[in-house]
Amino acid sequence: MASNLPGSVRQFGVALRALLVFTAVLGIVYPLVMTGAAQALFHGNANGSIVKIDGKDVASDLIGQAYTMDSGKKDADGKAIMVADPKWFQTRPSASAYDGAASGGSNLGPNNADLIAAIDERRKAVAELEGVDPSQVPPDAVTASASGLDPSISPAYAALQVNRVARERNLPVATVQKLVEDATQGRTLGFLGEPAVNVVKLNNALAALG
Amino acid sequence: MSDTAAGLLQVGLLLVCLAAVYRPLGGYMARVYTSDKDLRVERWAYKLFGVDSKADQTWAVYARSLIAFSALSVVLLYLLQRLQHWLPLSLGLPNVESGLAFNTAASFVSNTNWQSYVPEAVMGHLVQFAGLAVQNFLSAAVGMTVAVALIRGFARAKTDRLGNFWVDLTRTTLRILLPIAVIGTLVLVATGVVQNFSGGHEVTSVVGQTQHIPGGPVASQEVIKELGTNGGGFYNANSSHPFENPNGLSNLFEIFLLLLIPVCITRTFGLMIKDKRQGYAILGVMGTLWAAFTFSATFFENQGAGTATRAAGAAMEGKETRFGEWASALFATSTTGTSTGAVNSMHDSFTPLGGGTALFHMMLGEVSPGGTGTGLYGMLILAILAVFVAGLMVGRTPEYLQKKITAREMKLVSLYILATPTVVLVGASLAMGLAVARASILNTDSPHGFSEVLYAFTSAGNNNGSAFAGISANIPFYNTALGLVMLLGRFVPIVLALALAGSLAQQQPVPVTQGTLPTHKALFVTMLVGVVLIVTGLTYFPALTLGPLAEGL
Numbered sequence: 001m002a003s004n005l006p007g008s009v010r011q012f013g014v015a016l017r018a019l020l021v022f023t024a025v026l027g028i029v030y031p032l033v034m035t036g037a038a039q040a041l042f043h044g045n046a047n048g049s050i051v052k053i054d055g056k057d058v059a060s061d062l063i064g065q066a067y068t069m070d071s072g073k074k075d076a077d078g079k080a081i082m083v084a085d086p087k088w089f090q091t092r093p094s095a096s097a098y099d100g101a102a103s104g105g106s107n108l109g110p111n112n113a114d115l116i117a118a119i120d121e122r123r124k125a126v127a128e129l130e131g132v133d134p135s136q137v138p139p140d141a142v143t144a145s146a147s148g149l150d151p152s153i154s155p156a157y158a159a160l161q162v163n164r165v166a167r168e169r170n171l172p173v174a175t176v177q178k179l180v181e182d183a184t185q186g187r188t189l190g191f192l193g194e195p196a197v198n199v200v201k202l203n204n205a206l207a208a209l210g
Numbered sequence: 211m212s213d214t215a216a217g218l219l220q221v222g223l224l225l226v227c228l229a230a231v232y233r234p235l236g237g238y239m240a241r242v243y244t245s246d247k248d249l250r251v252e253r254w255a256y257k258l259f260g261v262d263s264k265a266d267q268t269w270a271v272y273a274r275s276l277i278a279f280s281a282l283s284v285v286l287l288y289l290l291q292r293l294q295h296w297l298p299l300s301l302g303l304p305n306v307e308s309g310l311a312f313n314t315a316a317s318f319v320s321n322t323n324w325q326s327y328v329p330e331a332v333m334g335h336l337v338q339f340a341g342l343a344v345q346n347f348l349s350a351a352v353g354m355t356v357a358v359a360l361i362r363g364f365a366r367a368k369t370d371r372l373g374n375f376w377v378d379l380t381r382t383t384l385r386i387l388l389p390i391a392v393i394g395t396l397v398l399v400a401t402g403v404v405q406n407f408s409g410g411h412e413v414t415s416v417v418g419q420t421q422h423i424p425g426g427p428v429a430s431q432e433v434i435k436e437l438g439t440n441g442g443g444f445y446n447a448n449s450s451h452p453f454e455n456p457n458g459l460s461n462l463f464e465i466f467l468l469l470l471i472p473v474c475i476t477r478t479f480g481l482m483i484k485d486k487r488q489g490y491a492i493l494g495v496m497g498t499l500w501a502a503f504t505f506s507a508t509f510f511e512n513q514g515a516g517t518a519t520r521a522a523g524a525a526m527e528g529k530e531t532r533f534g535e536w537a538s539a540l541f542a543t544s545t546t547g548t549s550t551g552a553v554n555s556m557h558d559s560f561t562p563l564g565g566g567t568a569l570f571h572m573m574l575g576e577v578s579p580g581g582t583g584t585g586l587y588g589m590l591i592l593a594i595l596a597v598f599v600a601g602l603m604v605g606r607t608p609e610y611l612q613k614k615i616t617a618r619e620m621k622l623v624s625l626y627i628l629a630t631p632t633v634v635l636v637g638a639s640l641a642m643g644l645a646v647a648r649a650s651i652l653n654t655d656s657p658h659g660f661s662e663v664l665y666a667f668t669s670a671g672n673n674n675g676s677a678f679a680g681i682s683a684n685i686p687f688y689n690t691a692l693g694l695v696m697l698l699g700r701f702v703p704i705v706l707a708l709a710l711a712g713s714l715a716q717q718q719p720v721p722v723t724q725g726t727l728p729t730h731k732a733l734f735v736t737m738l739v740g741v742v743l744i745v746t747g748l749t750y751f752p753a754l755t756l757g758p759l760a761e762g763l
Contacts, residue, residue, distance in 0.1 A: 008274055015279040018259045018376060019286060019348075022383065026347045027340035030388070034395045034430040038405035041396065046405040048423050048453065050413070057413040060423045062402055062452035065415045085417055092531065100410070100422040101330050103447035105528040105556035107680030109658035110516025110565075111761060119521045139524035140531050146450035146555045152531040185457070185532075191211060191219040193458020194534035207416040 096148030152196035217536030236477020266371035269712025300334035320700035321349035323442030323675035350438025353583030363711030394433035402456035441551030472579035487730035499578035510564035528556030549581030551675025566758025634671035652680030661757035671699035
């Protein structure tokens, strides 16, 4: 090597070559090989667990959606105000309005006045929609998730919605109850995480009933 | 099963898994760093680099190599972002603005992975996998090289040579990080994490609304983000995003990955200095602190303090249904005790003292168990301080691992311990003093706003990267200030640690006598836990009282 150069300059030459080699290996070869392997072994997962109904892509099993409808009213900016569509199970409040291109939480602190106001408002709205006492509304129904794309709700919130969905769809409560059970994921291995009802799966099952 | 039983079993399984790999991985890493044989692929690499793998370096040359490599890494990562629009797979996104590009380059090279940007809207696939993910490997490997050099400082005698930076870097990357990452990627994809090069596609839901489902090579990046204790999310919501962390199993696996190397390297340390008990003692200190903070965070999140939290009925704001309080608190403790900074829940919305626990955990300097490499060298330096304090108490010349702790060593240790708090506290005071910086605070109606600022600088200075994310950090002040704090908080301590290693390696070991303080017993473990808490407490207590303590008590 050019050993007549000062040591520090030589180190920069080595550093540059090392960085380029590592970028090729770790930045190009590694992700390409891993993508190839993932696509071959777990095709559905690797591509986002997309669900089709009648041949059309309707959702990812893992990404929550908003089941809302136009209220006919507009907000100050002229955007349509969306309200819960009573024919469907409702997902949690979302700081990103279930926009798949913008995930994130509200980041409001535990004593934040805006958050307290939002919780009160959500509690009233849910209690009214389900026709129950506000004290029966579970915590996940009035709080925004971390990702803004939470596909799941607690079993308690799902149970709260069963009667209303059955009534709106003229279905026996037992039928809806069965669908909720099918969409319920217990703790992994019995103790990892929390039990949750996947609303996307649940509503897609409702849609498949027609 | 009750929530508590499930939560405890979850912690139990994590510990069992770590215990199962402790000896094999710790021993394997020791062989990687002590073997004098190069693999064939490594010989090719050294030829390309222009390096003689048999040539050991002095601490100064080792440090210069490390700094040169990191400096060029910052430049390359900066350029990739500034030019992304003209490169393939940009997803049509524009070039990244200069302040943000500097901040991000500093962030990923310093193993911080602070993110002032929304990845979905700013970084194309190419920057992510060929820039950011590459630094996820390399910055982690750099941390390991420093730890190994310091171990050699203790293990060697009467030499000025600490090993070869390029060899340590290459072996760490190719023999340790890459193989685990390959296996880990497949495990994550099996649980549901995505791995593709698509720009995503549109779906039309059953209520007729369209939604953009994002794509990307996520699993291959997620795995090294945790394994290398980096923490920079592929998506804005980080490990709370269902595509990064789909269920309870992937969640526990990710926590396992981020603790894996910091825990097992204590075994490597014990083997390399030929006294395994010393490794257990260091692990004991790390484990004690981790357990205490995990208990604290879990307790406060389940207790659910805060007016908004009580109005909701539980601390579920900023948490995912599938994780709940237990798995969120476990992740939060593990990510702030290492230098990871990935989050599966939004720390800004934690209860006052739950979020405060995460903040205080980072302030310890991330030694419980700390980042890849950084955790071990940080803890060894605190151990030297503990030995010194003990020496003062009994009036003996302090020794650690048969090396004398003289004035020179203590100066380096003191500077090391002061470096990070200095940049953190000066930065945070500056930000509170400037109106333009104060305007970035989201929760302006309580001491919580100050906590956001303190958290940001603590996270940057300790190279964590998690955030009380309400703060709008993508402004020139924060991009520059936090960028500088990250670089200073990373490389000043590294140079000091290497200087210390050089100084220790030159010494002749002193024989163990009756009067030597045993540093592998419970007494010393307790003492070291005390030193860690007291040093950090005295440094940060005034700042903590203004933020989380004022809000939580």
